[in-house]
Amino acid sequence: MLEQSTIGIGSSKCAELLLNSWRFVVLGRKATARWTSQVRVSAAGGAEGPGDDGHSWRKYGQKDILGAKHPRAYYRCTHRNSQACPATKQVQRADQDPALFDVVYHGQHTCRPTGGRRPPTNQHNPHAESLLQSLRAGLTVDAEHGALNNTSVSPPSMASPVASGSNGGLAMSPYPVPAGAYAEWPLDGDLQEVVSALTAVSAPSMDCLFEFDPTFGVGVPNFFM
């Protein structure tokens, strides 16, 4: 189900996830990063905005940004009131490519997707869990503690390199993915692998899960699904 390939993992780390017709390029954040993460999302086909990332958001504002061609939209978790979920995100269309959106996530979701009973988020492996959750949602989280316990994860299974420089990523699915497609994301086991691979790649850096080279030329791990 999950077919992953990693290419030239070097000092430049930039993860690119291809999910159906959505492409996720995970960028990095600053050293002081807390729970924020940048994700560049491209909507394949003529989709209008980033797809559903697994959470329900409510837009609460929009601003024109200096120097940016397109306005930035502000969203917060729909369950902010009901469950005091602090998660928010900002979405801004990239200047050059109108099909690209930069999405910045802030905070972790503490809301329960389906009114469950266990305590807000989990206390067990905040790191692993949130990472998984985030990956599942199509984003990534900046590690704010170097402690990103890669301890509990299995050894990375770096697949053999694939000459990918090519299908930049729209080939898989010609049409936009309907909401709900996320239900078909890899199972935890697979995600674990992804996570471990990613953490392994960037483990050396304590502040950032992913550091990225603005000129993301080479050494880009790719994960295809």
Added chain:
DNA sequence: CCGATTTGACCTAT
């Protein structure tokens, strides 16, 4: 009717 979006005003840090 109710919840989400729109939009200008308001707030705050630089």
Added chain:
DNA sequence: ATAGGTCAAATCGG
């Protein structure tokens, strides 16, 4: 004063 972020009333849509 300016820019970025948020509030909230009006509006929209199911």
